[in-house]
Amino acid sequence: MKLIDCKQKKDYIFLLTFQNGEVKETDLKDLIVKYVTADDLHTAKINSEWGCLEFLSGNVDIEPKTLYKYASQKKAHTLA
Numbered sequence: 001m002k003l004i005d006c007k008q009k010k011d012y013i014f015l016l017t018f019q020n021g022e023v024k025e026t027d028l029k030d031l032i033v034k035y036v037t038a039d040d041l042h043t044a045k046i047n048s049e050w051g052c053l054e055f056l057s058g059n060v061d062i063e064p065k066t067l068y069k070y071a072s073q074k075k076a077h078t079l080a
Helices: 038-045 063-071
Strands: 003-010 014-019 021-029 044-049 052-054 058-063
Touching: 003 044, 003 052, 003 063, 014 063, 021 063, 038 052, 052 063, 058 063
Parallel strands: none
Antiparallel strands: 003 014, 014 021, 044 052, 052 058
């Protein structure tokens, strides 16, 4: 399942839309803080081929299955 859209809401909190239609709001801080500083969060983009979330021009990426599992386990709010 791929990530098809992401929007940074505030700090490490992102609104993530997955290929299955689920939309989850989750705090990615625990997952990426060692690799992505708050100043680098604006570099977030989706790799259209793999459907993963990338930061820092692809130097840091989160595989979509990992991202979905993380977002589902972290007090995420399913919006759809």
